Amino acid sequence: MLELIQTCGYSGAGLTAVVDRASAPKGSLYFHFPEGKESLGEQAVALAAERYAALFTEATSTRGSAGDVLAGVLHQVAAMLVDQDFRIGCPVSVVTLEMGADSARLREACSSAFDSWIDAVAAYLVGTGVEAARAKRLALSIIGSIEGAIIISRARRSVEPLEAAAATVRELVDRPDQARVMA
Amino acid sequence: MLELIQTCGYSGAGLTAVVDRASAPKGSLYFHFPEGKESLGEQAVALAAERYAALFTEATSTRGSAGDVLAGVLHQVAAMLVDQDFRIGCPVSVVTLEMGADSARLREACSSAFDSWIDAVAAYLVGTGVEAARAKRLALSIIGSIEGAIIISRARRSVEPLEAAAATVRELVDRPDQARVMA
Amino acid sequence: MLELIQTCGYSGAGLTAVVDRASAPKGSLYFHFPEGKESLGEQAVALAAERYAALFTEATSTRGSAGDVLAGVLHQVAAMLVDQDFRIGCPVSVVTLEMGADSARLREACSSAFDSWIDAVAAYLVGTGVEAARAKRLALSIIGSIEGAIIISRARRSVEPLEAAAATVRELVDRPDQARVMA
Amino acid sequence: MLELIQTCGYSGAGLTAVVDRASAPKGSLYFHFPEGKESLGEQAVALAAERYAALFTEATSTRGSAGDVLAGVLHQVAAMLVDQDFRIGCPVSVVTLEMGADSARLREACSSAFDSWIDAVAAYLVGTGVEAARAKRLALSIIGSIEGAIIISRARRSVEPLEAAAATVRELVDRPDQARVMA
DNA sequence: ACTCGCGGGACGACCCGTTTTT
DNA sequence: AAAAACGGGTCGTCCCGCGAGT
Numbered sequence A, B, C, D: 001m002l003e004l005i006q007t008c009g010y011s012g013a014g015l016t017a018v019v020d021r022a023s024a025p026k027g028s029l030y031f032h033f034p035e036g037k038e039s040l041g042e043q044a045v046a047l048a049a050e051r052y053a054a055l056f057t058e059a060t061s062t063r064g065s066a067g068d069v070l071a072g073v074l075h076q077v078a079a080m081l082v083d084q085d086f087r088i089g090c091p092v093s094v095v096t097l098e099m100g101a102d103s104a105r106l107r108e109a110c111s112s113a114f115d116s117w118i119d120a121v122a123a124y125l126v127g128t129g130v131e132a133a134r135a136k137r138l139a140l141s142i143i144g145s146i147e148g149a150i151i152i153s154r155a156r157r158s159v160e161p162l163e164a165a166a167a168t169v170r171e172l173v174d175r176p177d178q179a180r181v182m183a
Numbered sequence E: 001a002c003t004c005g006c007g008g009g010a011c012g013a014c015c016c017g018t019t020t021t022t
Numbered sequence F: 001a002a003a004a005a006c007g008g009g010t011c012g013t014c015c016c017g018c019g020a021g022t
Helices: A002-012 A015-021 A026-032 A037-060 A066-083 A091-099 A104-127 A132-156 A160-174 A178-182 B002-008 B015-021 B026-032 B037-060 B066-083 B091-099 B104-127 B132-156 B160-174 B178-182 C002-008 C015-021 C026-032 C037-060 C066-083 C091-099 C104-127 C132-156 C160-174 C178-182 D002-012 D015-021 D026-032 D037-060 D066-083 D091-099 D104-127 D132-156 D160-174 D178-182
Strands: none
Touching: A002 A015, A002 A037, A002 A091, A002 B091, A015 A026, A015 A037, A037 A066, A037 A091, A037 A104, A066 A104, A066 A132, A066 A160, A091 A104, A091 A132, A091 B091, A091 B132, A104 A132, A104 B132, A132 A160, A132 B091, A132 B104, A132 B132, A132 B160, A160 B132, A160 B160, B002 B015, B002 B037, B002 B091, B015 B026, B015 B037, B037 B066, B037 B091, B037 B104, B066 B104, B066 B132, B066 B160, B091 B104, B091 B132, B104 B132, B132 B160, C002 C015, C002 C037, C002 C091, C015 C026, C015 C037, C037 C066, C037 C091, C037 C104, C066 C104, C066 C132, C066 C160, C091 C104, C091 C132, C091 D002, C091 D091, C091 D132, C104 C132, C104 D132, C132 C160, C132 D091, C132 D104, C132 D132, C132 D160, C160 D132, C160 D160, D002 D015, D002 D037, D002 D091, D015 D026, D015 D037, D037 D066, D037 D091, D037 D104, D066 D104, D066 D132, D066 D160, D091 D104, D091 D132, D104 D132, D132 D160
C-alpha cells in the first residue's frame, strides 16, 4: 500500500490494487486489517515513518558537519526521486492533505510520523551543540523544507528544489554565528 | 471544486459533491468542461495559483524588511488554517502528490502554480537587493518551506510549524551577512 | 424487486439481480432511488399494497355473502401460490420480519400496507352490516390469518392451510348469530 | 443464531455475528456444523419449534376453556413482543419466506416446525371434545392466525393485532354451537 | 443553442460463507 | 479446535455520455 499511496495518494490507492500488488486474496485483507482501509493506511504511514527515520539515522553516522549530514539526506531523497522518475512523493504528506479532515486516526498517525522525524533531527542538532529551543525550531523548519521541496521537485520533475533546500539547510545549521543572530 | 480539493484531495473530490456545492445540475458539467474532471482540476489549480499570488502581492505592499513581509505571509496562512480549523491544505500540493504520476496535464498546472509563486518571491527579493541566483534559491526554499509547514501544521493541528518556518525565513532573508556567508 | 423479495426475502434480493431482471444498468438505479435499497424496498412494499388491495376490491364486486367474498380472495391467493409452485410469499410479511428492527422506514411502509388492507376489509364488513368495532377486530384477524396461512402453505407446499383459513373466515363472518355471541 | 434470525432474518444473520454473539472463534464453526449455515439454520428452526411447543404445552396445563388456553398463548406471545420492543418475530416464518425457494432442507424444517405446533393444537382440541377433522382445520387456522398476528403486531409496534387474534380464536373454539354451524 | 434529466457500466470498500493449514 | 487464507459477492458511487427538452 505504501508505494501506491506515494504514487496515487490515499484515495487513489484502491484496495484491489493493493491486494493485487501483494498477490494476496481480497478476503484475507480484512482478517489482518479488520478495521479496513483506514488501519491499513495507518500502518503504511507508520512504516514510512520508520523507513525515513532509518535513512536519517544512517546519515548521522557519516562524518561531516551537521549541514553536511542534513544536506546528505536531502540529496538521498533527490536521488530516490530521480530513481523513480518523480513518480513518488512523501506518503505522510499526501495522507495528511487528503484525510486531515475526515479521519482523526490517520491525521494523528501522520502527526506522529512528522514528530518522530522532527524529534530525531532536533536531538541530533542538540548533539552538535545547538541550543534546545533553536534546535526544535530548526528541526521543524528543516522537515518542513524537505516535505515542501519534495512536492515542488515532483511537480517540476527536477531536483533543483531539493538542492536549493539542501543548500539553505546547510546555510542554516552550519553558520558559526547562528546563536547571535537569533538572540 | 477548489475547496473540496483542499479538504479531501483530488481523488476525494467527487464530481457529485462538486455540482451539489455549486447547486448546478450534473448534466451541465460536461458542457462547460468537455474534457471532464481533469480540466476542472486544472482550472481549480490555476485559480488557487492566482489567489495565493495575490496574497503575496498584497503583502509586499506593506512596509518592513523582506523578512517581515515573508513572515507576514506565513502568519496569514497560519490564520487561515486556524480559521478553517485545520481542515484545509494547499490544493496544489495535494494535486501534485496525488496526480503527479497519472496526469501530465495536472502536474504541469501545479508546476506552473509553484513557478508563479517562486518567480514572484524571487523578483521581490531581487528588488530588495538580493543577488539574482541567491534570490532564486531562497525563493525555492521559501515556497517549499511554506508548503511543508502547511502540511505539518495541519497534521499537528497547530500553527507552531508555520511560526517556526516564519522565524527561519526571517533569519534567512534578513541577516546582514548573508552574501558573505554564502560566498 | 418485488418478485425477488417475494422469493428470496429483502436481504436476499441483491441489487445486482434486481437490475439484471429489469435489464437496467446499476448506475441508473441510484438516479431513481438516490436513497438506495431501502427506498427501493419501500416502493416495492407500496406496490404490493396496491396490487393486493386491488385484488380485494375486485373480489368485493362479485356477488355472494361476505364469507364468499373473503374466501374467494383466499382461494385466489392459493391459486397464485400453486401457479408459482409455492416459490413466492407475501413481500410485506418478509420485509417486516427481516427489517422490522433495522429500518423504521421500511417497518412503517409495511405497517401502512397492512393497515390499508385491514381498513379495506373492515370498511367492507361494515358495509355488510357488521358493527364497526367488531368489523375492525375481524378485519385484523382475517388479514393476519391470510398472512399466516400463506406462510404455512408455502412451508408445506400445499394449499391446505389457505383452504382451512378460508373456511374459518367464512365461519366467522357468515354466521347469523355473530353479534349475540360476542355480546 | 436463533435470536439473530428473529431480528434480522436468515440472510441478514451473518455467521460473523453469530460467532461473535457466541464468543466463539469463527474457525470452529465448521467443526461443529460441517455443512455450514444451512444446517445451523435448520437446528435453529428445530430449537424454536421445541421452545414454542413447550410454551403451548405449559399453557394447556392451566385450567379454563380451550379458548382461554389458546388466548393465553397469544397473550404470552404479545408479552414477549412488548418485552423485546417488537424487535423479534417468528424465526420459522421468516426462514420460510426467505428460503422456501432456495433450500428444500430449510423449507422442510419449517414445515415440520409448523406441523408440530398444528398437531399439538389439534390434539388438544380433540381432547376438549372437538371432532377430529374440525380440530385439524381449526388448528391450522389458529397457528396461521398467530403467525400472521405476530407479523402485523411487529409492523405496527402494537399488540392490538395479537389481541384481536386472541379474541377471534376464543370466539372460534368456545362457542357451543360450533359443530352445528359447520355441519 | 444550450441545458439537464436520465442512463450507463466499472469500480469503490467492505464482508460473505467456506476451505485449507496448523 | 482454531488461525489464516480464499474469492466471489454486497451495496454504493465513481466519472462520464446520450438525447429529449425548453
